[in-house]
Amino acid sequence: xxxxxxxxxxxxxxxxxxxxxxxxxxxxxxxxxxxxxxxxxxxxxxxxxxxxxxxxxxxxxxxxxxxxxxxxxxxxxxxxxxxxxxxxxxxxxxxxxxxxxxxxxxxxxxxxxxxxxxxxxxxxxxxxxxxxxxxxxxxxxxxxxxxxxxxxxxxxxxxxxxxxxxxxxxxxxxxxxxxxxxxxxxxxxxxxxxxxxxxxxxxxxxxxxxxxxxxxxxxxxxxxxxxxxxxxxxxxxxxxxxxxxxxxxxxxxxxxxxxxxxxxxxxxxxxxxxxxxxxxxxxxxxxxxxxxxxxxxxxxxxxxxxxxxxxxxxxxxxxxxxxxxxxxxxxxxxxxxxxxxxxxxxxxxxxxxxxxxxxxxxxxxxxxxxxxxxxxxxxxxxxxxxxxxxxxxxxxxxxxxxxxxxxxxxxxxxxxxxxxxxxxxxxxxxxxxxxxxxxxxxxxxxxxxxxxxxxx
Numbered sequence: 103x104x105x106x107x108x109x110x111x112x113x114x115x116x117x118x119x120x121x122x123x124x125x126x127x128x129x130x131x132x133x134x135x136x137x138x139x140x141x142x143x144x145x146x147x148x149x150x151x152x153x154x155x156x157x158x159x160x161x162x163x164x165x166x167x168x169x170x171x172x173x174x175x176x177x178x179x180x181x182x183x184x185x186x187x188x189x190x191x192x193x194x195x196x197x198x199x200x201x202x203x204x205x206x207x208x209x210x211x212x213x214x215x216x217x218x219x220x221x222x223x224x225x226x227x228x229x230x231x232x233x234x235x236x237x238x239x240x241x242x243x244x245x246x247x248x249x250x251x252x253x254x255x256x257x258x259x260x261x262x263x264x265x266x267x268x269x270x271x272x273x274x275x276x277x278x279x280x281x282x283x284x285x286x287x288x289x290x291x292x293x294x295x296x297x298x299x300x301x302x303x304x305x306x307x308x309x310x311x312x313x314x315x316x317x318x319x320x321x322x323x324x325x326x327x328x329x330x331x332x333x334x335x336x337x338x339x340x341x342x343x344x345x346x347x348x349x350x351x352x353x354x355x356x357x358x359x360x361x362x363x364x365x366x367x368x369x370x371x372x373x374x375x376x377x378x379x380x381x382x383x384x385x386x387x388x389x390x391x392x393x394x395x396x397x398x399x400x401x402x403x404x405x406x407x408x409x410x411x412x413x414x415x416x417x418x419x420x421x422x423x424x425x426x427x428x429x430x431x432x433x434x435x436x437x438x439x440x441x442x443x444x445x446x447x448x449x450x451x452x453x454x455x456x457x458x459x460x461x462x463x464x465x466x467x468x469x470x471x472x473x474x475x476x477x478x479x480x481x482x483x484x485x486x487x488x489x490x491x492x493x494x495x496x497x498x499x500x501x502x503x504x505x506x507x508x509x510x511x512x513x514x515x516x517x518x519x520x521x522x523x524x525x526x527x528x529x530x531x532x533x534x535x536x537x538x539x540x541x542x543x544x545x546x547x548x549x550x551x552x553x554x555x556x557x558x
Contacts, residue, residue, distance in 0.1 A: 111438045118442045124414060125448035127407075133455065135299035135356075145302050147355040150254075150261040158186040158256055159239035159321065163219075163229040167247035168198040174249050175206045179213060183256035188214045189236055191229040199247075225508035227330035227337035234329050243318045244338075250363040251316075258360055259318050262353055269323045269350040270342075272301060273316035274361035280469065284482040285373060285489065286366040287475060291456060294463045298356050304408075305354040309393070309401045311384070311408060312342030312352075316362040323350060331390075335506065336383020343387050343405065347395040358466040374493050375509040381412035381497035382506070415494035418487075453480060 135145050160178060164171045171190070178188050188210075190203040200216070207214040219232045230244065241263065245251060255273060262271045274297045280290040297313060304310035317338060327344055330337040346352065367373040387393070393405035460479055464471035500506075 111435060115438050115441050118444055121418060122444040122448055124418070125445055125452065129448060129452050129455065131300055131303050132295050133299065134303040141302075145298070145354070145356050147258040147357045147360055148261060148265060150257045155264050156185070156241050156260045157239040158183065158241050158243055158260075158318070159237035160186055160188045160243045160245060161191065161230055161233050161237075162188060162245050162247060163191040163226050163233075164199050164203065164247035165193055165196055165224060165229070166199060168202050170248040171199060171202045172206060174245070174247055174251070175203075175214060177249075177251050177253075178245070179210055180253045181251070181256050182253050183260065185239070186213070186256055187238060189217055189233045190214065191217050191219055191233045193224050193229075194218050194220045223507075225332070225335075227334060228332045230337070231329045231332060234325065237321055240321060241318050242321050242324050244315050245362065246315045246364065248364055249315060252360050252362070255316075255360050255362070258355070258357070262355055263318070263320075266353050267351065268353040269320050270312070270345060270352040271318045272305070272310070272312055272352060272354045273318070274298070274356040274358075275313055275316050276358075276361040276363055276467070277366050278363045278467065278469075279365050280463075280471075281475070282366060284478045285370060285486060287460075287478055288482055288486045289366045289373065291460055291463060291479070295459060297361070301354045302356070304404070305352050307401060307404055308398075309346045309396060309405050309408070310342045310352050310354070311336075311339035311387075312345075314338045317341075319345075333506065334383055334386050335379045335508065336387060339380075339383055339409075340387045340390070340392075343390075343409075344392050346401075346405075347392050349397075370489065374489060374496070377490060377493035378496045378500065379509055381415070381494050382501050384409050384412055385497060385501045386506075412494040412497050415491050416498050418491060449483075453483065456483075 135142050162171075162174065162178070175188060175190065178186075190206070192200045192203050200218070203214075203216045207216050215236065217233045217236055219229045221228045221232070234242070241259075243256075243259070259271050259273060262268060275293060276297065277286070277290040277293045280287045301310060301313065315338075319341075323345070327341065327348070331340045334340045342352070367376050388406070388409035393402060393409065396402045396405060456479060457476055460471055460476065463469070
């Protein structure tokens with residue numbers, strides 16, 4: 103006869119082993135780019151060779167982004183590539199952003215056009231679909247309104263397309279203002295691992311949930327796919343899954359000099375809502391089942407695991423405290439008690455890897471990482487996991503209730519100011535912006551100097 107003690111012990115062991123393997127798989131995939139020097143070298147952009155061969159239509163959806171839009175357009179106009187257009191998409195009910203976009207189009211009429219989104223209910227995929235018929239370039243690129251784009255990026259992307267025969271090129275995106283708050287530090291590091299390493303694994307496996315911007319798709323491929331899903335809260339992930347399922351070739355390239363720089367959400371609530379939207383979008387993509395068209399079992403298993411991440415985060419957020427309480431307060435066999443500590447082992451290894459990753463992040467971007475940042479990284483870990491678990495629970499709840507409205511993340515340009523912990527001391531955002539914009543983008547010193555001068 104099965105006793106209640108046996109059932110309890112079996113439950114604790116099963117949950118602990120599940121948490122251990124989930125954490126171990128995540129850590130292994132997170133370390134993908136650093137496994138060998140050859141793997142790390144293969145993740146970078148190759149230097150462009152020869153004349154540019156493709157033309158680009160750069161889509162810039164902007165809603166209530168009048169604070170940062172002008173700077174982003176100015177940076178895009180500095181591109182060294184000879185053949186590109188910028189299409190700014192604004193809402194018909196957003197006069198402030200429209201005014202900024204129209205002013206830019208007047209200054210550079212040969213490069214900048216404005217398209218108005220007249221949908222009553224607005225979101226990013228609807229805005230992108232509004233602009234798609236107006237694209238004249240061979241390749242459609244997507245950026246966000248707060249992005250700081252390197253002037254040599256398009257030349258490198260052009261070469262990546264022609265050298266590899268790719269249908270899609272995913273560039274790197276990096277949050278920069280790591281010192282703004284305890285959660286900004288972890289958010290920046292999260293982006294670093296995702297774009298520096300994890301996406302390269304997905305591309306190698308033939309299944310990739312694309313990142314939100316610095317995504318470039320051949321225009322004919324994008325139109326054949328029907329553009330973006332207007333109802334999906336993670337339209338980038340959805341597009342990547344559909345293109346992967348259709349057998350399209352996706353190339354991922356990451357170079358610290360070429361990444362698109364962004365800022366973290368300004369408040370914890372903004373971050374919670376942003377992560378809720380992404381998690382709910384992953385659940386929507388999972389329920390659409392396009393991933394089931396992937397040709398191999400390994401790809402489908404990877405897709406299922408990746409898209410179900412919100413469920414797993416919600417599960418761990420609820421179960422870990424319960425599992426710990428049971429292990430501490432209930433009398434369980436020694437062997438079972440030992441198993442309950444397995445997730446702690448992976449957590450400690452992850453902490454060590456994060457510390458090394460933070461050092462590498464600071465080195466690559468010329469940022470001064472102090473002892474206080476390492477302490478914040480460690481101390482903030484459990485609280486950040488609680489936040490992620492809360493966003494996952496909220497996403498599952500919203501999806502079950504059919505709440506699919508788009509929760510917009512506002513931006514203030516925190517990544518455009520000088521780091522007060524840096525060698526030059528405090529500086530206001532205007533000074534930092536002037537310092538960045540006065541530099542010749544073709545000057546070989548620009549990419550190096552911008553690491554020190556243009557970050558938060």
